[in-house]
Amino acid sequence: MTPLDSPCLHIDIGKIERNARAVVELCAGAGIAVTGVTKGVCGHPEVAAAMLRGGVASLADSRLLNINRLRRAGIDAPLMLLRLPPLSRVAEVVESVSVSLNSEQVVLRRLAEAAVRSGRAHDVIVMVDMGDLREGLRPDEVVPFVREAVTLPGIRIRGLGVNLACFAGVVPSETNMSRFVAIAEEVEAACGIALEWLSGVNSSGLELIAAGRMPARVNHARIGEAILLGRETTHRRPWPGTVQDAFVLRAEVLECRHKPSQPDGACAEDAFGRLQVFPDRGGRLRALVNLGREDVDPDSLTPTDANVVVLGASSGYLAVDVTDAAAAVEVGGELTFVPGYAALLRAMTSEYVAKQCV
Numbered sequence: 249m250t251p252l253d254s255p256c257l258h259i260d261i262g263k264i265e266r267n268a269r270a271v272v273e274l275c276a277g278a279g280i281a282v283t284g285v286t287k288g289v290c291g292h293p294e295v296a297a298a299m300l301r302g303g304v305a306s307l308a309d310s311r312l313l314n315i316n317r318l319r320r321a322g323i324d325a326p327l328m329l330l331r332l333p334p335l336s337r338v339a340e341v342v343e344s345v346s347v348s349l350n351s352e353q354v355v356l357r358r359l360a361e362a363a364v365r366s367g368r369a370h371d372v373i374v375m376v377d378m379g380d381l382r383e384g385l386r387p388d389e390v391v392p393f394v395r396e397a398v399t400l401p402g403i404r405i406r407g408l409g410v411n412l413a414c415f416a417g418v419v420p421s422e423t424n425m426s427r428f429v430a431i432a433e434e435v436e437a438a439c440g441i442a443l444e445w446l447s448g449v450n451s452s453g454l455e456l457i458a459a460g461r462m463p464a465r466v467n468h469a470r471i472g473e474a475i476l477l478g479r480e481t482t483h484r485r486p487w488p489g490t491v492q493d494a495f496v497l498r499a500e501v502l503e504c505r506h507k508p509s510q511p512d513g514a515c516a517e518d519a520f521g522r523l524q525v526f527p528d529r530g531g532r533l534r535a536l537v538n539l540g541r542e543d544v545d546p547d548s549l550t551p552t553d554a555n556v557v558v559l560g561a562s563s564g565y566l567a568v569d570v571t572d573a574a575a576a577v578e579v580g581g582e583l584t585f586v587p588g589y590a591a592l593l594r595a596m597t598s599e600y601v602a603k604q605c606v
């Protein structure tokens with residue numbers, strides 16, 4: 249290990265491909281096309297390519313910077329912008345992606361102008377908020393919104409979308425998905441258009457699909473976490489046919505010493521403004537590794553050795569209890585962790601963490 253490649257996030261490209269295939273096959277059985285979501289890996293081109301080999305029909309990301317990274321790397325699959333387009337960058341949106349998710353008429357008008365100006369058709373999925381309180385129109389706003397949007401030149405209303413389980417954690421159900429389909433049918437009748445795409449779910453919808461209870465008209469899913477980390481996202485259960493360790497974080501041990509498990513002295517706030525309580529577990533062997541809150545979310549890290557326990561982190565240190573570690577831990581040695589979604593996102597974003605595809 250050289251100083252330059254620690255800490256390092258190892259990405260097993262074959263495992264990503266396998267996970268993508270399992271998700272795509274499940275969805276295909278329900279007539280659902282899958283768009284692979286790359287925002288969890290900042291639009292990492294090799295991960296995106298693995299998703300495509302695994303059978304996803306297209307790719308989506310929430311940030312134009314990531315979209316541009318995919319394009320620059322030569323990925324030529326259709327790309328979708330997941331986050332609502334910023335009014336300030338409509339021209340770039342039309343330039344970079346063929347489809348975007350939308351909920352504001354003023355943005356659609358400007359996207360339409362940009363599309364006409366550039367001579368590129370731009371496809372739009374109108375987002376409906378079915379209760380999670382993130383993006384989208386309330387159900388009773390959809391018909392008037394689409395009625396106005398279909399008159400705009402340059403853009404095509406290709407479908408409706410819904411996103412759940414992200415802001416409030418609302419679980420996709422037969423009930424809310426059926427209501428979503430009913431709204432789509434109302435729009436078709438009122439506006440005289442056919443909606444090609446009903447973009448129903450993210451990784452939180454896999455259980456509903458597997459149970460055979462997803463309404464038949466829902467024909468599109470935008471899937472990130474289930475492919476990257478092999479989990480559905482309502483209970484973070486490992487998904488059948490996928491693996492959970494496509495990503496492994498390796499960090500170097502900087503200190504390894506016996507210390508008491510409780511602090512000595514009156515305690516106030518820690519470096520991040522929290523008042524912490526530490527149970528008395530007696531003297532323990534504690535290791536500090538070269539990861540911190542700048543690089544990971546310590547609450548979303550699972551040591552690969554089940555006997556190692558994450559104790560906490562400051563900006564640049566992660567403290568772990570290695571008293572019961574299966575293998576001897578020493579300074580200069582290495583500890584490995586499987587990241588959850590929050591840790592993956594931060595590790596991918598941190599320029600202090602090397603990324604290596606294996």
Ligand SMILES: *Cc1c(COP(=O)(O)O)cnc(C)c1O
Pocket residue numbers: 285287310330331349411449450451452470471472473474481
């Ligand atoms: C992030 C995101 C997804 C993917 O969610 P996962 O839980 O990672 O599958 C899908 N749709 C939208 C709109 C998103 O923002």
